[in-house]
Amino acid sequence: MTENLLTVRGLHKVYGKRDSKFEALRGINLKINRGESVAIVGKSGSGKSTLMHLLALLDRPTKGEILLDGTNTSKLKQRQLNKLRNKEFGFVFQQFFMNANDTVLNNVILPLKIAGVSAKERKRRAMHALTIVGLESKAKNKASDLSGGQKQRVCIARAIVNDPAVIFADEPTGNLDSNTGAKIEEILFSLNREKDITLIIVTHDEELAEKCDRQIRITDGRITSDEDIAEERELAEMAQEEKEERHRKHLSGDMDADGLRDDATVSHVKVKEVK
Numbered sequence: 001m002t003e004n005l006l007t008v009r010g011l012h013k014v015y016g017k018r019d020s021k022f023e024a025l026r027g028i029n030l031k032i033n034r035g036e037s038v039a040i041v042g043k044s045g046s047g048k049s050t051l052m053h054l055l056a057l058l059d060r061p062t063k064g065e066i067l068l069d070g071t072n073t074s075k076l077k078q079r080q081l082n083k084l085r086n087k088e089f090g091f092v093f094q095q096f097f098m099n100a101n102d103t104v105l106n107n108v109i110l111p112l113k114i115a116g117v118s119a120k121e122r123k124r125r126a127m128h129a130l131t132i133v134g135l136e137s138k139a140k141n142k143a144s145d146l147s148g149g150q151k152q153r154v155c156i157a158r159a160i161v162n163d164p165a166v167i168f169a170d171e172p173t174g175n176l177d178s179n180t181g182a183k184i185e186e187i188l189f190s191l192n193r194e195k196d197i198t199l200i201i202v203t204h205d206e207e208l209a210e211k212c213d214r215q216i217r218i219t220d221g222r223i224t225s226d227e228d229i230a231e232e233r234e235l236a237e238m239a240q241e242e243k244e245e246r247h248r249k250h251l252s253g254d255m256d257a258d259g260l261r262d263d264a265t266v267s268h269v270k271v272k273e274v275k
């Protein structure tokens with residue numbers, strides 16, 4: 001598979017007709033690579049969820065195309081789209097779409113059932129996914145009996161049970177308290193790091209957006225900025241490590257080869273003296 005996962009060209013989405021016509025997306029061009037974590041940010045009504053729905057092949061654009069691994073998805077029939085979505089994508093949305101009256105296990109199993117995986121294998125994989133989110137002990141409970149954070153974790157288990165290439169998350173922590181939200185974030189980012197799952201997250205939460213490799217800002221249906229924050233973060237981390245190393249050396253009284261104390265302030269003074 002190629003490094004590039006999604007390519008979006010000239011994407012437009014128009015809702016409604018005549019008087020109620022509204023252009024929610026007005027020409028989006030975008031490339032997303034495998035393994036990236038991408039935050040889609042912007043004001044309410046700017047088109048974030050619309051874009052995510054199109055990227056996730058849950059809806060079709062009015063104009064433009066989306067290539068998934070080089071395949072032009074606009075050429076695919078609905079049945080093929082459904083199959084592709086079920087195989088490649090996992091979803092974590094703010095409203096927990098679950099069958100409330102069914103068990104946790106059956107909710108997680110659903111994508112595997114659709115994919116035609118055998119009953120035994122389905123159970124094994126669903127239990128594994130529940131273990132990852134720390135809910136194996138709740139497998140037999142009714143989904144409606146769980147807390148909000150637990151429901152969200154079941155959604156994550158269901159999202160990863162098919163070993164997806166991408167997880168789409170629309171405000172995944174929006175309804176949760178900050179502790180539970182932090183746990184959900186931790187699970188999502190560890191899946192990104194350890195399993196190389198691409199994360200595409202719509203969020204209003206600045207802190208969550210900062211944790212992603214990349215931030216795409218949508219304003220009135222257009223991309224108004226696209227920042228690679230992973231690089232900035234790496235540079236900041238390197239600077240911090242350097243500072244700590246200097247501090248450590250300073251405390252232990254280490255000297256540089258030239259006899260100067262390896263400390264920014266001291267060497268700064270020295271330079272001044274030489275002048």
Ligand SMILES: Nc1ncnc2c1ncn2[C@@H]1O[C@H](COP(=O)(O)OP(=O)(O)OP(=O)(O)O)[C@@H](O)[C@H]1O
Nearest residue numbers: 015016022024042043044045046047048049050051
């Ligand atoms: N099914 C629909 N029919 C008509 N208009 C729609 C429909 N879905 C969305 N819209 C409109 O399209 C625009 C973009 O909606 P979208 O849901 O993508 O916004 P958003 O950025 O996700 O906002 P929020 O942060 O509030 O979730 C809004 O003005 C909305 O009213």
Ligand SMILES: [Mg+2]
Nearest residue numbers: 048049050202
């Ligand atoms: Mg939205």
